[in-house]
Amino acid sequence: MDKNFEKFKKILVDKDYRLTEQRKEILKVFLKYKEKHFNAEELSDILKKRDENIGLATIYRNLELFHRLGILKQLDFNDAFKYYELNLIEKHHHHLICINCDRIIEFNDEALGDFEKNLEDEYGFKIKDHIIKFYGVCKKCAGEDE
Amino acid sequence: MDKNFEKFKKILVDKDYRLTEQRKEILKVFLKYKEKHFNAEELSDILKKRDENIGLATIYRNLELFHRLGILKQLDFNDAFKYYELNLIEKHHHHLICINCDRIIEFNDEALGDFEKNLEDEYGFKIKDHIIKFYGVCKKCAGEDE
DNA sequence: ATCGATGCAAACCTTTTGCATGCAG
DNA sequence: CTGCATGCAAAAGGTTTGCATCGAT
Numbered sequence: 586m587d588k589n590f591e592k593f594k595k596i597l598v599d600k601d602y603r604l605t606e607q608r609k610e611i612l613k614v615f616l617k618y619k620e621k622h623f624n625a626e627e628l629s630d631i632l633k634k635r636d637e638n639i640g641l642a643t644i645y646r647n648l649e650l651f652h653r654l655g656i657l658k659q660l661d662f663n664d665a666f667k668y669y670e671l672n673l674i675e676k677h678h679h680h681l682i683c684i685n686c687d688r689i690i691e692f693n694d695e696a697l698g699d700f701e702k703n704l705e706d707e708y709g710f711k712i713k714d715h716i717i718k719f720y721g722v723c724k725k726c727a728g729e730d731e
Numbered sequence: 732m733d734k735n736f737e738k739f740k741k742i743l744v745d746k747d748y749r750l751t752e753q754r755k756e757i758l759k760v761f762l763k764y765k766e767k768h769f770n771a772e773e774l775s776d777i778l779k780k781r782d783e784n785i786g787l788a789t790i791y792r793n794l795e796l797f798h799r800l801g802i803l804k805q806l807d808f809n810d811a812f813k814y815y816e817l818n819l820i821e822k823h824h825h826h827l828i829c830i831n832c833d834r835i836i837e838f839n840d841e842a843l844g845d846f847e848k849n850l851e852d853e854y855g856f857k858i859k860d861h862i863i864k865f866y867g868v869c870k871k872c873a874g875e876d877e
Numbered sequence: 878a879t880c881g882a883t884g885c886a887a888a889c890c891t892t893t894t895g896c897a898t899g900c901a902g
Numbered sequence: 903c904t905g906c907a908t909g910c911a912a913a914a915g916g917t918t919t920g921c922a923t924c925g926a927t
Contacts, residue, residue, distance in 0.1 A: 603926050605882060625917080640884040645917060647882095659809050665892085665916060667809070681856050690854060696846055701865070708836060709870035710827045716864045719847070724855035749901050751907060771892080786909040791892060793907095811891060811917085 587616050589673065593656050600654065607639045611647055615657065615671050620678060620691055622660055622670035660716065662689070679716070683723035690723060733762050735819065739802050746800065753785045757793055761803065761817050766824060766837050768806050768816035806862065808835070825862075829869035836869060 593612055597604055614623070614631050623631070625644045632639050648669050651657040660668040662682060681690040694717070701712050739758055743750055760769070760777050769777070771790045778785050794815050797803040803815040808828060827836040840863070847858050 601881090603881065605926070607883070638884095642885075642918075643883055649918095661807050661809065663805050663807065663813075667917085681850070681854060681858075683856075684859060690856065692850060692854060696849065700842055700846065703842065704827070704838060704865065705867075708827060708838060709873070710829075710836065710865070710867050711873055712827075712865050712867040713830060714866040716866070718862045719850065719856070719858045720860040720862070721851075721856050721858040727855070727857055747902095747906095749906060751901070753908070784909095787891095788893075788910075789908055795893095813892085 589671070590616055593651075596654050596656060602650070602654075607637075607643050608647055610635070610637045610639065611644065612651075612656075615669075619671060619673070619676070622668040624666035624668050626666070658714075658716075662718075679718065681719045681721065681723070683726055684720050685722055685726040688723050688725070735817070736762055739797075742800050742802060748796070748800075753783075753789050754793055756781070756783045756785065757790065758797075758802075761815075765817060765819070765822070768814040770812035770814050772812070804860075804862075808864075825864065827865045827867065827869070829872055830866050831868055831872040834869050834871070 590612060594604060594609075597608065602608075610632060611628065614628060615621075625641060625648060628644055628648075629639070629641055632644075648657065648667075652659050652669065655672055657669040658672040660670060660680075662668065662680075676693070678691045678693050681692060682688075683690075697715070697717075701715070704710065705712055736758060740750060740755075743754065748754075756778060757774065760774060761767075771787060771794060774790055774794075775785070775787055778790075794803060794813075798805050798815065801818055804818040806814040806816060806826075808814065808826075822839070824837045824839050827838060828834075829836075843861070843863075847861070850856065851858055
């Protein structure tokens with residue numbers, strides 16, 4: 586079994602939240618597509634295809650819960666939806682968003698440590714997490730312009 | 732008169748948008764509170780206090796317009812609202828968001844250049860803009876915990 | 878058996894839109 | 903004058919909530 590799945594189950598149980606079928610199914614989707622982010626509607630569609638009929642309200646309630654528990658990260662890309670993705674400490678990544686084709690490219694951030702350290706010292710602010718989005722033109726779109 | 736105000740007027744006129752009283756008043760609010768961000772409702776309240784009765788729909792339409800024209804930046808802090816702030820090239824700043832008291836601290840980013848350069852090379856992605864949010868505990872809240 | 882979790886539908890709330898009127902160019 | 907911009911109210915659309923029922927512990 587997935588180590589992360591066990592970890593998340595423990596987080597729920599430790600805080601006296603019940604391990605319902607619905608919660609397990611939602612987590613399984615995120616764990617299958619590790620780096621991907623979903624909004625409530627997208628999750629609902631994926632679960633329907635798996636013949637898991639979970640009400641939208643339940644999905645919303647649990648996305649919010651998982652976010653509060655630190656299991657999921659809440660993202661937004663300035664459209665109408667809230668997106669969520671796994672909050673895995675071992676795989677911190679961010680997004681390059683193409684302003685031409687809306688493609689989203691994930692990248693890892695190892696080089697950010699020093700930058701954060703300086704900020705913490707300067708503002709007396711203890712950084713726990715960050716969300717970084719770079720907007721620009723992706724390789725493909727730049728190529729098509731030529 | 733404010734140099735930026737003239738610049739924004741020129742952007743509108745050059746693209747054949749009309750210089751209405753409402754547009755000028757909205758821009759004036761942003762130019763008065765240079766570093767601050769507002770959502771539509773907050774702007775409406777500020778304008779009401781100035782006895783400028785501008786319809787909410789007009790505010791929404793113009794925030795969107797100014798965003799498309801590059802005059803305003805669109806932000807979000809994972810609540811229900813969209814926020815906007817001046818997009819001044821000379822004063823690029825970002826946000827430290829306290830996860831305890833929701834206080835938002837602005838900081839400038841001069842040290843980000845190298846980081847971006849590396850990303851561009853690695854992914855063939857031409858970066859035009861970025862939005863960076865650091866979540867953590869601010870000085871005040873850290874102090875109160877002790 | 879208890880009480881938190883779910884499902885459904887209705888309510889909510891921010892944002893968008895249609896349409897008649899107003900005003901910048 | 904002409905047609906874009908505004909204001910109002912209504913609609914849209916994502917998210918939240920109330921309540922009866924279900925099911926994890």
